[in-house]
Amino acid sequence: MSRYIGWFVLDAPSPNLLPTLAETLRECDLNVVYRSEDYLMAREIPGSVPLSRFNRLVTAEILLERYPNQQVRLQVVAKNEELSLHQHNHCQQVFEKIRTAISNNQSWELVGLVAS
Numbered sequence: 001m002s003r004y005i006g007w008f009v010l011d012a013p014s015p016n017l018l019p020t021l022a023e024t025l026r027e028c029d030l031n032v033v034y035r036s037e038d039y040l041m042a043r044e045i046p047g048s049v050p051l052s053r054f055n056r057l058v059t060a061e062i063l064l065e066r067y068p069n070q071q072v073r074l075q076v077v078a079k080n081e082e083l084s085l086h087q088h089n090h091c092q093q094v095f096e097k098i099r100t101a102i103s104n105n106q107s108w109e110l111v112g113l114v115a116s
Contacts, residue, residue: 002082002091006099008074012108017072020107021062028097030060038064044094055081058094071111074102 012020021040022032030042040062058080065073078095103110 001079002089003077003079004092004095005078006074006076006095007112007114008076008102008110009112010072010074010102010108011070011111012072013070016107017064020105021074021102024101024105025060025062025098028060028094028101030058030094030098038066040064056090058091060094060098072108076102 018035018037018040022035022042025032025040025042029045031045032040032042034041040060042060042062044058046057058078061077061079063075063077065075067073076095076098078091078098080091082089082091099113103113
């Protein structure tokens with residue numbers, strides 16, 4: 001199983017954060033399937049990988065932790081059932097796409113980032 005994790009600290013206004021994060025995931029070809037006050041789950045849209053490789057479809061989870069000073073800490077997990085035999089695999093590529101989209105979004109200011 002491939003799994004990539006990143007932590008982001010954002011300076012973001014609260015009311016628009018979840019809709020903006022959902023839109024950011026959609027721009028990464030992920031469909032939001034569950035959303036709550038502090039959690040988003042999105043899955044890669046079938047058709048982005050060959051039919052014989054459904055184990056490559058990526059699921060992304062974002063957990064939000066809000067701080068009183070408008071800062072938000074995001075934990076982003078991208079995972080799939082594919083064995084990560086290569087360093088640059090499909091799950092890692094999708095994670096990098098998500099990381100870049102969150103980092104470059106103009107709706108908030110990126111304060112800190114740790115990715116593994």
